[in-house]
Amino acid sequence: MILGVKRLLSIAVIATVGMTGVAQAADGVPGVDVSNWTGDIDWATVAAGGGKFAFVHATEGTDYRNPRFEAQFGGAAAAGLVRGAYHFAQPHESDGTAQADFFLQNGGTWVSDGQTLPGVLDVEDNPYQSQNGKNSCYGLSVKDMVTWLKDFTTRYREATGRHAIIYTTTSWWQTCTGNSKAFAANPLWLARWGSEPGDLPKSWKRHTFWQSAEKGTLAGGQNVFNGTESKLKSLVNPPAEVRVSGAAKSRTRYRVTVANTGPHPVKDIKVSGRAFGGQRVVKAPACKFSGTAVLCRVAELPRGKQVTFEFTTKPSKSKGTVGMNVTVGSVKLTLKSR
Known part of the structure; x- marks a missing residue:
């Protein structure tokens, strides 16, 4: 996503959400992802435009919280959208367990309220290479990156009973995890801007969410859930297991x-x-x-x-x-x- 990055100057922005027309999503349910950078959001307009779900940036590393998180997260729910929080990973700064705990303590937990999606682990190319001197994989080896991801997702599962959603790109996953097959239980939110999702990382046979554009007709990024609205609700509140x-x-x-x-x-x-x-x-x-x-x-x-x-x-x-x-x-x- 690279939204709301913590080391850049924060500038107040008002989201452009008043565009006419209803969002269209081929073979799925439309939704958005937002962050501090998206600014103040008219969630009623998002809902009227066809948006059914929202992912809200909550945390990054172990020292950044989106200052607009509560307003954005609560606003989405008040407008009738299901919503989930996401954590932007900084694997070189601290271990996966520590970052999962920070996420859980700052908006990332899951509750059985019929409106909350499982939390998201956002792992992608290092956007701070010029500042931290690390490569796209944050300086971690394939083995260490897989361990980091397992530590985060295991801790999240232990705390919530849910499998964290993983947001990533196919190219990053191939390069930085060696195309690991170890995360098939975690729903995939695939980032690929274009008209088709394209090839998937080896852990998955299908994507659950797809981010097809950085900006869409609604607030923030343009996304689609790969299924029906009833299946989206089942992901929000699954049966006992x-x-x-x-x-x-x-x-x-x-x-x-x-x-x-x-x-x-x-x-x-x-x-x-x-x-x-x-x-x-x-x-x-x-x-x-x-x-x-x-x-x-x-x-x-x-x-x-x-x-x-x-x-x-x-x-x-x-x-x-x-x-x-x-x-x-x-x-x-x-x-x-x-």
Whole structure:
């Protein structure tokens, strides 16, 4: 983006948002990205012009906050747009975890309010080469850059339950990460000014957002969401996400773990199991059991937490296949032992 860069003289600017006509986005939903440099924004005009989402510059490095962030971020929401914050990376100044924390503490966190997109990590060519003496990759090796990106995105995921969106160009990604394939879980916001998105970095098979121009008919940069408006809303507020795993530790001991890997607390989880192979359940802490059946309930599982259940059985024979069938929601596990 290179918007609102912190080391340049700040000049008050009024955004030009009064152009006539409704923004058009081929095969997608139109939106904008703005920063301190965009100035005061008439968000009602953006909404009337067809804008459905906005990305707002929040932070840079660990020492810059957009002074207009609250007004721009809140103004977009008040006009009915969904909005997200972005962090302009300075990988040579501090590690990824430190910059993620600064972003999270200064507007970049995600909340389940139906209007907030996951935060964005903006990584692109170093715009300060003449000042910091670093190359386009901020002086980092490919290995160190990938580590930096992993530290930032991991910290953001831990704090919010969401995967940070990554804004980048294909050429920068190829040069500075070695075209890393390690970030497929993070939605891609591709920067390529022109009529087509073009080739994508190897981590992604599709882009989620596309910045096609530095300026458009609305405020700030011209962007499009690659999908329908309902899919955009699903990105804003996704469903709960639970991971279920299990193992037969022996012929008489079975373990099931339920982990909340999504952004929301999950309520009223039911874990039901039934032993097979001529055995019955004889021990199941925190659960009810009778004969071959066992039932466990979790009133609420907070985001990022997990709960583990252990079941002990008594087989009626010493040989042959035994096990348990376990159901958690739509997930079915068969745990076998011999």
